[in-house]
Amino acid sequence: MSELLSYLQNNEPQFRKNRLASLYSDFSALSTTNPDGYTANLLAWRAALSHACLAGVIPSTSTSPSNTSHIPSRLSFAIDANLSKDLESKEWGRPLGLDAVVQDALGKREWIAYRAFMDAKEGIYVRHWVRIPGAGEVLTWGLRQLGFRFGEGGMTSGRVVVVENLELVGKEVVKRYEEGSKGRIERVYSRAAWKEAFGSVLGGKEMADSDVEVLLRFLARDKGVLAYDSSTVKFLAQNETQGITQEDETIAALKTLIQDMETQIKVLEGRVEKLGETAKEAVARKNRLSALSALRSKKLAESTLGKRQATLAQLEEVFIKIEQAADQVELVRVMDASAKVLGSLNKQVGGVERVEGVVDRLREEMEKTDEVGMVVGEMGRENGVDEGEVDDELELMEREERERREAIERTEKEAKEKREAEETKRKLDALEAVEREAREKENVRKQAKAATEKEIEESTMGMKRISLDPPNAEMA
Template sequence: MSDLLNYLVQNDENFRRARLPALYSDFRPQRTLNPDGFAANVAAWKRGLASATLTGHVPSKATTRNHLTLDLDSDSLLRSLETKQFGRPLALGTVLQDALAHGEMMPLQQFLKAKESIYHRSWGSLPWAVVSWGLRQVGIGGPGDNLPKGRFVVLQNLEVVSKAFSEATADRSSPFERTFSKAHFQRTFAEGILENRKLSESDFEVMVKFLSRDKNVLVTDGNTIKIRSSSQAEDVSITEEDSAIASLKELMEDLTRQTEVLNRRIDELNIAAQDAVRRKNKIAAMAALKSKKLAETNLSRRHTTLSQLEDVAAKIEQAADNVQLVKVMQSSTVALRSLNAQVGGADKVDTVLDNLREQMGEVDEVGNIIAETGPAATVDESEVDDEFEAMLAEERKKEEEAERIKREAQQEKEAEETRRKLAELEKLAPVPVPGQEGEKETRPITPVTATTDELGEMHIENDAAATETEKIAQMAE
């Protein structure tokens, strides 16, 4: 199984093994016999090829894989999909022709040369007869459903890259951060848009054209590229300031790269000099040290120049921020002037407030008159006092009842405690009583019982009796 087919089987549910016989069959008759089945097979191939192209699994003659264009200059695509069990996909030409007819793919040169946005008049809005005739005029396609030849832009992949680019540059707010030379732009975003994939030069050309012409995300004059901000007007163009900023940033990047090279060169020469000293090779050591000194001198000059350029860049960025600040202040001034004109000035506000106070005063006067002339509400103070005293009496009654319940509960608790102690005494052995000489007499303890009311009234005497009984029990022991 080829790398392309293996990728499709592993990553696309439409290419599960149970579906392969249908996808590899000649399903062209289903266009009329089974339109839903035909559309499902065509959509599966379109999505699968677009995904495989974006991830770099489609074969190409180019040394670097293209992620936004599909190369159909030879039968390499069919060979990469060929299997011993199913052979080659018989209706793949139909799938690609359908993608061209519906504007999901476009010939590369036609895409790059188009002056208007591809969304202004969709490629897929033309009748298929007109599209096929136009493709044949430029040498693409042929009679029937043959596999088209050439390089084609996959618009689905362009949409993916456009979204990823917008997310990657969302935090670039200042003009200095959003302006690049063409080479600097490519080096900056070559590996930062698609995860673990590097865009080729052809991909960058297609992406810049799409983002500038069709998405209005970029502005370019061929040498300088600027990322639009959300507040910029549609007719924004590259200015001399933008070109200067782009050249300055590219020069700073070159100097930074040179300093990195010189740092590595100095480290290598230092190691070479130490090695020559260990080998007692004075000539080699002196030559290495001399080269090291020259490299250090060049490094110092590069750092000085780079520091100056960074200072200039900071000033440019500050000036750009000042421009934006002044624009905001101007617009704020216009807004305040308009609002103050609507208010009418301080004199009008004073007049309005005076009128408001006057009207509020009239409302108060009317209210006072109505209160004086209206029926007087008489209240019998004695009835109020009686009702208050009744409420107090009711409250005292509730408190006394609560206190009585609390006292009875306490008495019941004390009586229960007394009964428990008497029960414990009944379980003790009889207490010996002194009698005649040589005789011993025992007298059992008579149980003491009492009612709850008696215990509640005589709890003090019960406590004394209990204490005496405890002393007797101790003597018996």
């Protein structure tokens, strides 16, 4: 089983076993007998091949333009006998409805022929709504003109760009660009630097050269976010329409030169360090000739390193000056635009005299409004309303409200005093009960003490009556 077929069966829900028979059959006849099934098969194949292309599991072929590396294309793929072979199943053979899938996707512009995409002057989102008789024949003729070849079984070769994948990758590129700096200098790249910065937006996977060409074409023509030529790429600022200028090419070349110089310096630094270690090892082995040779090479490398560092310093100084000049140009442009805006606004205001006139008219109109209000108020007073009666009625209402509030407050105060009296009585009763209990305990204690003292006294008297002499002492 090929890598492509394995990917489809493991990742595409529509390619489960009970659907393979229908997907691998020649389902063109279903367009009239079962339109829903026909559409479902078309969608399943189109989505599966688009996803497989994005995953990089469709093998690159010789029809892949400008892609000499082994990196798979993720934005376009070739439709040929090799694709049909990679989709071949032991049980169901090769897919017989693939031609219908391709023609449907091309007709709906979900896929676009590679050459047509790259050569088109207008964007892919432009639609020409022109009714042309014999659309099928015209489509077949157009596909032939775009590099597709047909045999007895239908289309056998051609390359298509997957619009869905292109939009996804383009969105990721714009997102990464917007996360960084957007100054005049930062927006300019060499081709190589642009690929290094944005060629791995899909999970760190490297982008094929053919995909870079397709993506640049899409972002420049269809999205209008950048401009590019054979050596330079520039993201466009808002409302900027100018393409690549001589200044842009110089900035890109200078950035590339600085990057190359930094790489050379790192290599030379490593070489100097390594030669120094080699010389030390030779001295340790008492190999004088090897030590001298390593030291001579080290000196040459150090000399070259010094020159490279001096050159890099000069290039960086020039780059800083260019960056400052670019910022100044942008600043002057903004200031000029601001001056024009202020001039236009001041012109609309009409100067100090016009403003004073407007303020005077406004003041007059406000005075007229006040006069109208006074007249309306006087008309209200002429309607015969007795202001004295109104005041008396208001005073009566206020007095009744005041009496009502006083009655409520008095009731609340009496209830509060009653609660306080009851609480005081309860506390006094409790205190009296405690004192009574204490008195009773004291009486009990005194009675017990008196009884004890009486018992002691009686015991003492009894002991006094007892004689200490023996009973027969007198008789003796």
